[in-house]
Amino acid sequence: MGGESWRRTVGGPLRLRPMTQNAAESTRFNARPGDITRWSQTVIPTLREAPAEAEGPSHVLLLRAGYIRKLGAGIYDYLPLGARVLRKVSEIVREEMNAAGASELLLPVLLPIELYAGTKRDVDYGDLLFKISDRKDATYALGPTHEEPITELVRGSITSYKQLPVNLYQIQTKFRDEARPRAGLLRGREFIMKDAYSFHSQIEGSGGLNETYDAMYRAYSNIFTRCGLSFTPVEAESGPIGGSASHEFMVNCESGEDTILRCAASGYAANVEKCEIGARAAGTLTEAPSGELAEVHTPNLPGIVEVGKFMKVKPDRMLKSIVFQIDAGPGVKSDGAKWVVAVVRGDHDVNEGKVKTAVRAMTGNAKAAIALADEKAARAAGFAIGYVSPRTVNTVPGTLLLIDADASGGGFWASGSDKPDHHVKHFNWRREVGAKLDDAGYVNIADVRNAIVGDPSPRAEGAKLEAARGIEVGHIFKLGTKYSEAMDLNILDENQQRRPVIMGCYGIGVSRTLAATVEQNHDANGIKWPLPLAPYHVLITLMKFDDEQTRTTASDIARQLAAIGLDVLIDDRDERPGVKFKDADLIGVPIRLTLGDKALAAQSVEFKLRNDDGKGDLCPLGEVVSRCAAAARAGGLT
């Protein structure tokens, strides 16, 4: 971080409110007064039963509590409560993005398909790209992310390296033609996202990509902290630049779809795709055989588990051999290596990214691309797909062999037999593969599998990796020059060199954050909003909706709360108390004030937090505002 930079890139949000010694002023939570809404005048259609299709706590509760309504598969209305929460998330995002030196703009949703053809993303994105056509039959895409339009914009408006860096963001609806929308707001076809793009003339130093990346990392940490969420930033699959060039921000939640791994000793955390594994004991590839090689007929068995059951061999004693094909990369001459067979234990999963890294190291070709082998091509080359064994390193020309440490030892192994419907028992590395094992140009022991719970930590000796689940709500990464090269975004640098602009990209799922917050904060009765995201901070429940004194008192309190910046919902419906209390718990407003006869007679109201059990306690009218303010502050409202 260049400390002299005029740009504010560190720390919390700028607040417009001037510092003051005045005690009353200092309890204010917002520059503007809070909102006062009467339940009877808005639309909060709570449901006793959730629609049958609702899946998962956030989906069920947001539907039941009247925050959202489904309009189609993966398409939702945001009702007044839902819209208010979205606004709260967005405001926090805005404040932190602005404080970190980014500028908000708004790009179109409707984009000519040609824009995506230029970067081949119309193909790469495939069916995920939402396409529509107009009356002239011209095709458009509904923006899934906005690298192309933003690059197009910057190409036409930034003309000198002296104008860099810039970081531009928008908060907007995105579209993806998901194969299977699910879990309500967590995976919709239409969702709200904050996406930011930064542009730089260099990677290092003041104004460089790394500086902004770090600033975004801090801004994201601030944002999710301010939202009141428990979250973990994890290392994710790195982009083209390498290193720790990508992080995902995961909301910690057992119901989350993503698995993350972390090491308590070092603080290291990564997603499954990225997670490194610490040093493991490997075999010497010289161990003695466990017995005679024996062929077993294993017809019509679809997976390793079934084969294992059939042969009475546990998956952790089986070798799984996965075939990848190597594309040497444009302009790079192939050195003859065409295939890679990655071998892991049957109970482990091959990691494509790690295979790629290992292949690059092995061949010295840093641009080599690998992909799961095309089945037809692999068969034609001599691989019995589904029954491949490591012996193919000897039988198929141009084949490299990568052996995971845990698959490299001696003892009993079962493997494919390189002919359809057959496996072998007592596979032995030395006997079956032979001299090629000693040729490091062809055979390497490497980390080529996904990490799992209990694996050694890559950062602290002796420590083990723990697994946790989460929901991805933010992702930052270093794009490099992929888009600037594809779209001719070049700028002359100070040495008069014409160079592609270096880019970074930073996303936050705004609507997903709303849902993830509910996933993380709820109980059997309903939602429990963290104060900063709550649609209203205080709910005033009238026991007698038509009692004049009750109504006046409620209005009074609401006005005073609004004056210090708290948002107030007054439940003035003609409903029985039980209904009101159930709904109060369901919609999850953090602070509840109940105005009933007995309390009012004692010049008091009942004060209860959504987080507390029981019925709350009496609070004298004169102390209500300060008590709410204290609770709001304790709840993380600023």
Added chain:
RNA sequence: CGGGGCGUAGCGCAGCUUGGUAGCGCGUUUGGUUCGGGACCAAAAGGUCGGAGGUUCAAAUCCUCUCGCCCCGACCA
């Protein structure tokens, strides 16, 4: 895109096997009794049974096609 399932009142469901006047609970409306954690009694409104075609005297029910939705998998912010 593969496999499975479901479309009947605002929500949850029954009816379909064996064709014959479309039902139940919740919610809604009206009246009454109630009134501190989803009250009770009475009355009422609300449905082209997803759509199209076919078989039949007659179709929510049987057949064909189609659309929508959900779940598992593949995929994924």
